[in-house]
Amino acid sequence: MxxxxxxxxxxxxxxxxxxxxxxxxxxxxxxxxxxxxxxxxxxxxxxxxxxxxxxxxxxxxxxxxxxxxxxxxLNFPVSGLVSFKELAQNLGKPSRTTVHKFGLLQPDRFLMSQLQAGSKDEIWEVIRSREIDGEKIILDKDYFLKKSVPLLTKEIAENSIYEYLEKTLHLKISFAKKEIVVEDCTEEDKLYLDLENFQHIVVVRNYVYLDDATLFEYTESRHRLDKFRFVDFARRGH
Amino acid sequence: MxxxxxxxxxxxxxxxxxxxxxxxxxxxxxxxxxxxxxxxxxxxxxxxxxxxxxxxxxxxxxxxxxxxxxxxxLNFPVSGLVSFKELAQNLGKPSRTTVHKFGLLQPDRFLMSQLQAGSKDEIWEVIRSREIDGEKIILDKDYFLKKSVPLLTKEIAENSIYEYLEKTLHLKISFAKKEIVVEDCTEEDKLYLDLENFQHIVVVRNYVYLDDATLFEYTESRHRLDKFRFVDFARRGH
DNA sequence: AAGTGGTCTAGACCACTCT
DNA sequence: GAGTGGTCTAGACCACTTC
Incomplete structure (x- = not known):
C-alpha cells in the first residue's frame, strides 16, 4: 500500500x-x-x-x-469491502460478468433516500449478473452519484468498476455500511439469474462513502441462497 | 470499560x-x-x-x-460479538428464552472438529429457542469446552450465559470468527421454532476465542429467514 | 527479578487544506 | 503561511507472566 x-x-x-x-x-x-x-x-x-x-x-x-x-x-470472501473481481480471483474459479442495464437516470424516491440525493442529481445505474462455474448466481445493482463519478462506460462496467474508481479517478473509498437480509425473489432476479426453485434471495445492501465522508454509491448485491457465504473476524470491545 | x-x-x-x-x-x-x-x-x-x-x-x-x-x-444488531440478551434489549421488544436441551456430553466427530477438541474433552451442550414478539424465531445451539467452563447450570442458560462467563467466571472473550450461510431447515428447527412455511434458515456459526487465543465455544445461531438482519460497518484498507 | 505488552508523554517533521 | 491530521521518536512507568 x-x-x-x-x-x-x-x-x-x-x-x-x-x-x-x-x-x-x-x-x-x-x-x-x-x-x-x-x-x-x-x-x-x-x-x-x-x-x-x-x-x-x-x-x-x-x-x-x-x-x-x-x-x-483468513477466508474472508465477502468481509470488509472486497469487490466481485477480487472475490472471484480469490476463489480461483472461472467467472463472467454480464451487463444487463447501463445508463444515467434521474433518481426515484427510493434512490433519493438511499443515496441522500436531490431530485436533480443524476445517477449512474449498472445492473450486472455474475456467473461462477457456469451459473448466474449474483445480481449486482449499482448506483453511483454522477457528481462523484462524472464518467462511466459499459466497458468499464464489464471489467472492474472499483479498479477504475480507484486507479483512474483516484477516488478514495473510505468506509461502508453493509446490511444483509433475506427477501423474496423479484421478477428481475428470475430474469437475470439461474435461480432454480429458490423463492428467496440474500440481499447485501452497501452504502459506500468516500474519504471526505460523502456517500457516493448504493449497491444491492443479490446472491442465490445456496451460494451465499459471509465470513467475518470480530474483536470484542474495541 | x-x-x-x-x-x-x-x-x-x-x-x-x-x-x-x-x-x-x-x-x-x-x-x-x-x-x-x-x-x-x-x-x-x-x-x-x-x-x-x-x-x-x-x-x-x-x-x-x-x-x-x-x-x-449505529444499528448494529448482530455486528461484532453481541449476545442475544443485549440484542433484545436494543430492540426493546418483549423476548423470552426457552432451554430445550442442557447437559454434558462427549464430543462426536463434528464437535471435535468444530471445537478442536479431543475425544476425552467434555462439552456443555445448550439448545435454546428465542422468542421475540410472541414468535420463536431463533434457535441457538451452544457448545462450551468444560475445561474452560467448569460449571454451567440450566438457570444460567435461561438468563445470559455471556454475563455469567464474563462477570462470574471472569473469562475474557477476545475475538471470534463468524460465518453466515443459508441452509435447509432441519427437523430440529421445525420442532423448536415457529417456522411457518420457510424451507431454509439462516445459520450464523461462531467460533469464539479467549484472551489467550484458545477456542472455547462453538455456536450455531439459526434465524428464521424473514427475521434475520445483519448490519456491519467496515473500513477499507485498515 | 527479568521480560513482556499497555499506556502516556513532549517533542519533531511531514503532507495536506484553506486563505 | 497557518492549521490540520499522519507519522515517528526516545524515553518513562505500569500490570502482568514467568522463573
Missing part, C-alpha cells in the same frame, strides 16, 4: 505469517526485539502489531508475547 | 455524539485543542479518535479535521 514504516513492517510480518516462516501458535519476537530488528521505535512496532491483531494474524497477550493465529481463518 | 485515559476520552466523546451535543456533519475540536482540553498529550487524543473512527462515530480528514458521522448508522 503506502510507504509508511509501520505499513512496511505490517506487510513484512503478515507475509511471513502467510508463508509459514512465522509458524502458527509460536510467539513472534518481542516488541523491543522487533524495534531493534527493524531499526524503529517501539511505538511504530506497536502500530504494526495492532494492525496484525485487528486483522486476525496474531493475538497479543500481556506479560507473555504475541502469538501467531491460524491463518486458515 | 477500563480506566485508561484514552478510553475515558473515547467514552466522553462518543457519549457527546450520541446525545447530539456534538452535531453530525460538524467538526470536533482539533487534536491539539483536545489535548489541551483533556490535559493529555496529542498521541493519547489520537488513540481515542482512532477508536471513534473505527467504530463509525467520526471521519478524520487530513488537513481539515474530524467530522461527526450519522450515528443513525
Amino acid at each position: 503506502k510507504t509508511n514504516k509501520f505499513m512496511a513492517i505490517y506487510q513484512d510480518l503478515s507475509g511471513k505469517i502467510k508463508s509459514g516462516e512465522l509458524q502458527r501458535n509460536s510467539t513472534i519476537p518481542s516488541e523491543h526485539e522487533l524495534a531493534e530488528i527493524y531499526g524503529t521505535s517501539r511505538e511504530t512496532i506497536r502500530k504494526a502489531l495492532t494492525l496484525l491483531a485487528q486483522n486476525g494474524f496474531i493475538q497479543k497477550i500481556k506479560g507473555k508475547g504475541s502469538i501467531v493465529l491460524d491463518v486458515e481463518k | 477500563k480506566t485508561n485515559k484514552f478510553m475515558a476520552i473515547y467514552q466522553d466523546l462518543s457519549g457527546k455524539i450520541k446525545s447530539g451535543e456534538l452535531q453530525r456533519n460538524s467538526t470536533i475540536p482539533s487534536e491539539h485543542e483536545l489535548a489541551e482540553i483533556y490535559g493529555t498529550s496529542r498521541e493519547t487524543i489520537r488513540k481515542a479518535l482512532t477508536l471513534l473512527a473505527q467504530n463509525g462515530f467520526i471521519q478524520k480528514i487530513k488537513g481539515k479535521g474530524s467530522i461527526v458521522l450519522d450515528v443513525e448508522k
